[in-house]
Amino acid sequence: MSEMAAVQIRNLVKDFRGSSKKESAPGGSALEVPGPVTGTPLEVLPPARGMVRAVDNVSLEIAPGEIYGLIGPNGSGKSTTMKALLGLVRPSSGTCSIFGRDSSKVDSRQDVGFLPENPYFYKHLSGEETIRFYGRLCGMKGAALRQRTLELLDLVGLEEAGKRRLGGYSKGMLQRIGLAQALVQDPRLLILDEPTAGVDPIGSRQIRDLILTLKERGFTVFLCSHLLEQVQEVCDRVGIIHRGSLVKEGRLEDLISIEDQTEIILRNATPGLLDRIQDLAHQEAGVELVRTGHPRTTLERLFLRETVQRDSGKVSEEREDESKEQSP
Numbered sequence: 001m002s003e004m005a006a007v008q009i010r011n012l013v014k015d016f017r018g019s020s021k022k023e024s025a026p027g028g029s030a031l032e033v034p035g036p037v038t039g040t041p042l043e044v045l046p047p048a049r050g051m052v053r054a055v056d057n058v059s060l061e062i063a064p065g066e067i068y069g070l071i072g073p074n075g076s077g078k079s080t081t082m083k084a085l086l087g088l089v090r091p092s093s094g095t096c097s098i099f100g101r102d103s104s105k106v107d108s109r110q111d112v113g114f115l116p117e118n119p120y121f122y123k124h125l126s127g128e129e130t131i132r133f134y135g136r137l138c139g140m141k142g143a144a145l146r147q148r149t150l151e152l153l154d155l156v157g158l159e160e161a162g163k164r165r166l167g168g169y170s171k172g173m174l175q176r177i178g179l180a181q182a183l184v185q186d187p188r189l190l191i192l193d194e195p196t197a198g199v200d201p202i203g204s205r206q207i208r209d210l211i212l213t214l215k216e217r218g219f220t221v222f223l224c225s226h227l228l229e230q231v232q233e234v235c236d237r238v239g240i241i242h243r244g245s246l247v248k249e250g251r252l253e254d255l256i257s258i259e260d261q262t263e264i265i266l267r268n269a270t271p272g273l274l275d276r277i278q279d280l281a282h283q284e285a286g287v288e289l290v291r292t293g294h295p296r297t298t299l300e301r302l303f304l305r306e307t308v309q310r311d312s313g314k315v316s317e318e319r320e321d322e323s324k325e326q327s328p
């Protein structure tokens with residue numbers, strides 16, 4: 001990435017003290033990690049005895065203005081990666097930086113807003129009071145803070161509910177207050193840990209639309225989720241993390257397109273026409289060639305292939321099934 005990355009994570013490893021029952025890192029002997037999808041192979045030592053590897057040599061970069069989605073099953077290391085980036089957990093090895101500033105330094109957090117996985121809010125405060133509370137924590141006050149609070153309530157669609165106590169808010173409304181809180185000091189980067197977990201489809205849609213609005217305004221967003229549809233709808237690039245390793249990464253468009261196939265979507269085509277379709281489509285009256293291009297797999301299928309099926313060794317067969325399914 002030529003311009004300064006909003007997020008740079010290099011060869012991040014995080015080991016936690018774990019119970020002896022727990023499986024240790026994938027591998028177990030000193031391993032030549034094949035993996036990080038970006039970056040060079042690096043010799044990584046196995047976790048020390050009694051330690052569990054939560055993040056295993058993850059490298060990724062996010063450009064300013066990008067929306068990057070880290071997806072993976074529960075326990076795959078998403079939150080730990082985010083916390084390392086935020087300087088909330090110390091890497092066992094590797095480095096993280098935000099807009100060029102090392103995550104171990106306090107000033108790296110100046111330009112970041114964070115919505116944690118299970119945000120805790122004071123239920124007796126109103127939405128408005130909550131935003132003001134976080135604003136004051138960030139050193140804001142007076143008319144500027146009042147103005148900012150109103151802007152944020154408006155942005156997250158809670159201007160009506162601003163005077164109500166959070167005790168009466170739905171999960172979706174709480175997540176939106178959480179987003180407003182993360183935005184209070186006008187950061188350039190937003191880190192959202194499972195922003196729609198436990199939120200109903202309508203609430204999820206509101207949050208998704210909000211993320212898209214933020215993108216239009218030039219924010220960089222790093223989100224993680226196990227809810228794939230959401231990720232598919234908002235992210236420019238995604239990384240799939242499995243057992244602590246980044247097993248796949250790329251532009252969403254590229255990841256879910258099947259390069260060696262072409263689909264033709266026709267309107268009003270008869271079954272007989274389908275056999276001769278390639279040549280006839282352009283000549284046939286009443287037939288509309290809606291779109292041509294590479295048919296897509298879904299992010300969900302890709303996700304399952306890279307995680308569950310990777311474990312059961314079914315990865316390559318599944319690709320074939322997929323192409324059969326997609327053929328006309």
Ligand SMILES: Nc1ncnc2c1ncn2[C@@H]1O[C@H](COP(=O)(O)OP(=O)(O)O)[C@@H](O)[C@H]1O
Pocket residue numbers: 016017018053054072073074075076077078079080081
């Ligand atoms: N503070 C901790 N102490 C010990 N183990 C932890 C701690 N935090 C996370 N882990 C372990 O690290 C792994 C990854 O966790 P996490 O990053 O929370 O995954 P995800 O966010 O993808 O669900 C899990 O096995 C989890 O049990």
Ligand SMILES: [Mg+2]
Pocket residue numbers: 078079080117193
């Ligand atoms: Mg998590």
